[in-house]
Every structure is written in C-alpha cells, then in structure tokens.
Amino acid sequence: MEEMLKTERLHLLEQICDLAPSNGAKSRVAMIFKYRLRQRRDEMMAFYANLKLDDGEYEESEEQGDGYNSDVFGSCEELINWVQKLAYSIGVVVIKRRSNKRSCGFMYRVVLQCDRGGEYKVKDSSKVTGTKKTNCPFELEGTYSDDYDCWTLKVTCDQHNHQPVLFMEGHPYAKRLSEDEFNLVAELTRMNVAPRDILAILKERNLSNVSTLRTIYNACNKIRMVDQVGKSPMQVLLSLLHSNGYVYEITSTGLNELENLFFIHLTSFDIWRAIPHVLIIDVTYKTNHYNMPFLEVVGVTSTSKTFSIAFAFMHNEKTVNYTWVLNCLKLTLN
Known part of the structure; x- marks a missing residue:
C-alpha cells in the first residue's frame, strides 16, 4: 500500500x-x-x-544542513x-x-x-566548433x-x-559498453571477428543496446593500445607475424633500422605450390606512416581469379631491393 x-x-x-x-x-x-x-x-x-x-541506534545527525539525506552506500x-x-x-x-x-x-x-x-575552453583552431556545455x-x-x-x-x-x-539513445553516454560487453568485444577482437559482426552479437544479446559501429572501433583501438603498451611498432609487427603463422625475413641498416621486410603465410604458400604458373608483382604507395613502398605478389588460378602469395616493405625501389624480395620468394620453395 x-x-x-x-x-x-x-x-x-x-x-x-x-x-x-x-x-x-x-x-x-x-x-x-x-x-x-x-x-x-x-x-x-x-x-x-x-x-x-x-x-546505540542509528540516528540522523543534527549537524547535517540542508541538502543532506540519510542515504548510505557501501562504496x-x-x-x-x-x-x-x-x-x-x-x-x-x-x-x-x-x-x-x-x-x-x-x-x-x-x-x-x-x-x-563547466565552460568550454576555446582552443586556437581554424575549425568552427560547438559545445554542449x-x-x-x-x-x-x-x-x-x-x-x-x-x-x-x-x-x-x-x-x-x-x-x-x-x-x-543519441547521447554518447547511452552508447557506452558495459564491463561485460567490453570484455566480450576484447575476446571477439582477439579471435579476429569483424567489428560489424561484434556489433551484431552485442545487439542480439542485449536488445536495448544502442551502440554504433564507431563504438566498437573505439573499443578495439583501446584494446590494441593496452596490448601494445611498452612495445615499439616494429616489435608489435614482428609479434603479429609470428603469432599468426607468417614466415618472414628482414634486413636492417647499420643503425638497426628496418630496411626491407618480406613475409608470406603458409596457406598462401600451399596455394602457390598448387598453382605456380603465373605471378604478378605490383607496388603501392602511401600505405604506412614511414612512406615505405609496399610490394605484393599475387598468383592467378585457372579460372582467372587472383590470390595473394607474399608481401614486402622496401626501403626504396632499386634493383637490389627487388632482387632481395625475389630471392626471398625463391628460398621459400626450399
């Protein structure tokens, strides 16, 4: 009542x-x-x-002024x-x-x-910005x-x-992931599940979830930052190649800086051994922060479908660099 x-x-x-x-x-x-x-x-x-x-018995303090209440919380x-x-x-x-x-x-x-x-702190920028404060x-x-x-x-x-x-539903606070949801995202990310599939799983488990794909991307980036703490970019790259079963070769300069990097996956190698007749080599640019040319070797099947075989980062496009990549590719046959 x-x-x-x-x-x-x-x-x-x-x-x-x-x-x-x-x-x-x-x-x-x-x-x-x-x-x-x-x-x-x-x-x-x-x-x-x-x-x-x-x-004695619990009594409300007389010293408490206006605005106080007798609510108590354990933590x-x-x-x-x-x-x-x-x-x-x-x-x-x-x-x-x-x-x-x-x-x-x-x-x-x-x-x-x-x-x-609070008040928004104006920053020196040419962009026209707004604030909700x-x-x-x-x-x-x-x-x-x-x-x-x-x-x-x-x-x-x-x-x-x-x-x-x-x-x-449109407020950023509502799009936050709970602790259990964040742990699930971390587990699925380490299993190489695509972000769009992770979002679909979250919404299937929790019908009231209003997270967006950007929320999943931000969570994945946060997880990567935690996993990569204390490591250099090169250490992270070599760790990923090793953990994912790639065979790789590297050359470095006298200052211990990366010069060339060649890597091939065993699955691609097996397909290449089955269909070794045609190879296509191409180089692309602006794929990384260090502006190193990225070389890709692909094969062609009997149905005119292409498949990736090997990849390489090169210091520059000179004959000696291409020769080194082809020698690495040749050595994988042995």
Whole structure:
C-alpha cells in the first residue's frame, strides 16, 4: 500500500511539472530527482531503524544542513552508479567532476556534476566548433563516513539551466559498453571477428543496446593500445607475424633500422605450390606512416581469379631491393 502511494505521488508530481509554466520547466528534473532521493532515504531509514550500532541506534545527525539525506552506500562505485542510473531515467547525465584522496590513496570524497556543467575552453583552431556545455550549476557531493563505514550523498545544487534530454539513445553516454560487453568485444577482437559482426552479437544479446559501429572501433583501438603498451611498432609487427603463422625475413641498416621486410603465410604458400604458373608483382604507395613502398605478389588460378602469395616493405625501389624480395620468394620453395 505504501509503495502504491509513493508511485501515485511521483506520478502526480510529474503531472504538476508538465502543467508548470515554461520558466519553471527547467526545474522539473531537480524536483523529480529530489523526490526520488527522499524516497530512497525513507527506504534506507526503515532498514536502519532496527540496526543496532556500537554506540546505540542509528540516528540522523543534527549537524547535517540542508541538502543532506540519510542515504548510505557501501562504496563510492555504488553511489555513483545509483546517481547515474537515476539521472539517466529522467534525461540527465551525471559525471564525476573531481575526487579527493588521502595520503594512503583511499578516496574519501567525490563531486558529481551534470555533463553540461563547466565552460568550454576555446582552443586556437581554424575549425568552427560547438559545445554542449551550458555551465550547468547542478552538483552533488559524496563523502565517506569513518564512523559508520559508508558513503553519504549531499545535494549541493539541485538546479539545471537546460531542458532534460527527451531521447537518450543519441547521447554518447547511452552508447557506452558495459564491463561485460567490453570484455566480450576484447575476446571477439582477439579471435579476429569483424567489428560489424561484434556489433551484431552485442545487439542480439542485449536488445536495448544502442551502440554504433564507431563504438566498437573505439573499443578495439583501446584494446590494441593496452596490448601494445611498452612495445615499439616494429616489435608489435614482428609479434603479429609470428603469432599468426607468417614466415618472414628482414634486413636492417647499420643503425638497426628496418630496411626491407618480406613475409608470406603458409596457406598462401600451399596455394602457390598448387598453382605456380603465373605471378604478378605490383607496388603501392602511401600505405604506412614511414612512406615505405609496399610490394605484393599475387598468383592467378585457372579460372582467372587472383590470390595473394607474399608481401614486402622496401626501403626504396632499386634493383637490389627487388632482387632481395625475389630471392626471398625463391628460398621459400626450399
């Protein structure tokens, strides 16, 4: 019965906000947010009413001023997740503004704000840019209590200077991947699954997922950066060639810089051994950051279909470089 009354009060509050004048519409989010904050406080107070602490029953501190509530959270992550989930349901995104840590590294205070809070820092650029920041004053503060080993939440400012988002599906926050989804993307990426297929799998498992292909590309790039940390580009390339079963040869300069690189896959080699009659060699440019010519050797089947055989990066296009590549190709036959 009590739960039905709370739901009815919330529905009535939303109707009142809809009928409010335009100048008061901006406070609709703050009113609903404040009401649901009090609603959770009532639930937690009912739970802690029977909880005996070391120094007696739990009582709300009289020193708490306006904006404090009796909500308690087991961790900072629980507090942030609850606030973000509540704000998201009413068309607002809340982000972490700053946090304070003790000398031991323990975080005891966190300040949350609207994602439209703050001012855009103008950069020297010829591009015409825009910003979604409106210097929104909305702010929350979470603090850790040493006495009760829990986190409490304080509403520093409950006002927004903008309208809530009607359709959150287009907001970048809604396109974020959850921890389980990100781990799945990492696993599928290491299995060489195409990004479009990864996105299809995510949407099949979670019908409410609104991520885009760009989200998957960004996640894949982040995974690669983690895997490649502490390695040079050449170390990453040679590691990939070795792990994917390529046979390769390299030459270097006196300064230990790459001069030529030849590589061939065993599957391509087997096809070439079966159809060795025609070879086509071509060189392309602007394929890498170092402007090294990229040579490709392809074969032709009896049905006039081409297949890749070998590849090579060359320092320059001189006779000695082409001779080296052809010698490497010849040695693979042995």
